[in-house]
Amino acid sequence: MVTGDAAYIKKINRSLIIRKIVKEGMISRADLSKATDLTRATISAQAADLLEEGLIVETQLEHYSVGRKPIMLSLNGQAGYALGIDLDYGQISFTLSDLLGSPVSSIVIKLNTTDYSEILHLLIEQIKKFETNYTDSRYGIVGVVIAIHGLVTKDEVVHYVPRLAWNNINLKDDLQKEIGISVYLENNANLCSFAERVFVHHETDNLLCATLYSGIGIGLMMNSEFFRGHDGYAGEAGHMIVVPGGRSCKCGNKGCWEKYASESSIFEYLSENRQIENVTYEHIQKWLEEGDEEVHGLMEQSIYYLSIGLNNMINIYNPDVLVLDGELLRMYPDSLNKIKANLNSSISHYRELLISSIGKKSCVLGACALAIKHFLDVPTLNLPYEV
Structure with missing residues (x-):
């Protein structure tokens, strides 16, 4: 037997138990044993350690119709x-x-x-x-x-x-x-x-999140791990060229995706064109409600270029879920369906496309x-x- 095996197994069991307690919110020792396939003795010993460390707390169910009220375990959020x-x-x-x-x-x-x-x-x-x-x-x-x-x-x-x-x-x-x-x-x-995976899409193994605020970044979760690439730089899809010879980008290239489909590109254009130093979301919301043709046109153009890049991401990574994180998409009427209408390739496959419910947070x-x-x-x- 290799020295340290018992300690390693105990560590793995501890991780499994904590993960299940956090996922369920509240769970009894008996149900924890069933859910983890660990013996009741192992569960009891680990629970005793976690209680002593203050990481979990015990709660007795007040309303339980059959038999003795079970003692429930939950993570101590205030630890x-x-x-x-x-x-x-x-x-x-x-x-x-x-x-x-x-x-x-x-x-x-x-x-x-x-x-x-x-x-x-x-x-x-x-x-x-x-x-x-x-x-x-x-x-x-x-x-x-x-x-x-x-x-x-x-x-x-x-x-x-x-x-x-x-x-x-x-x-x-x-x-x-x-x-x-x-x-x-x-x-x-x-x-x-990671926030989308942890807080919303708990059972998704392959998730792609596109952030559209100060540029375009792609966050990739594959089998619940970050996809980083060789040096850790994977996900810089905002600098994928969608318009050869197009607008200059600070990265040194021309025609980068984020110069056409990010929120910052819309803010920069409106700020310069309308001589307003700090264009805000409130400005854009007001212009959209007033039916401003230029602003509506900008949003339509942004959605068109956003769809081009998303089509590329879908074909490269075949994600289960795609989440778009952008405030302007939440403002613009029917933006999600307009994007979906542009993703009509017969070889593009994904299960779900949606706008983030978490947003800027x-x-x-x-x-x-x-x-x-x-x-x-x-x-x-x-x-x-x-x-």
Whole structure:
């Protein structure tokens, strides 16, 4: 027998038990034994450990018509907190959740700089504030996950962020020198796809999420894992060329998908064309309601180019579920059916195409969920989502 086998098996069993408790919300020891195919003795021993650690709690069902009231086990959501951070151009969003993924506190800080040292200082300062303000739990803040709108290597080094002009930045190490909390970096689109998988599409093995806000990013979940590619840069489909020789992009190419189908491309056009410095969603909503022909035309054109790129993604990856995360699609009447009408190839296969029900919160919620997954050390995570 190899040394450490018993410890390894115990770890696997623990992960299986925690995952099932989280998924079911509440479950008895007897049902847990049936669901995991583990003996009742194993369940009892593991449950005793988890109770002592404060990770789970016991609840007796009040309304139970037959026999003795069972003791139910559930995750102790108040045992700790997860901090998700969306580091975007112009602002940083912070959301703190409990261990069940329910938001406890959220703030947005506007950025007037792209300077790395200034932003690093701001991150350290804000993380320490959260750490100080939320010490009322056994485990405190269990992890910090930061969403990066650019390329992140498999070693979690920020390789390139176009809008911040950052190259090969070791943000993770710089943060961990200053704070005593585990820090993880992940691409923002990956975190959006993770949020969709964790909070909404629990049983989906292959999910593709397209984020349309400040560009176009593709987050891919395959067999409940991120599809990263060789160096970790997979999913940069926003720089797929859909119009050869078209509009110039900061990546160095011309005619990139995100220059024609992202929300930022619509905002930039309207801002320049109408001489309004900061076009908002409220502006566009008003123009759509007034029947503004130019804005309606822009949306139709965006949907046309969005469909071209989605057709390519479907044929390359054959996903089970495609989720589109964009506020303008939620505003524009019948946008989903218009996209579906353009996806009429007989060889394109997918089961479901929909607009995200989580929306702009998906990035930070996905970050919180990833911190929880790392802390609980489970292969997959299913959490309830409250609208």
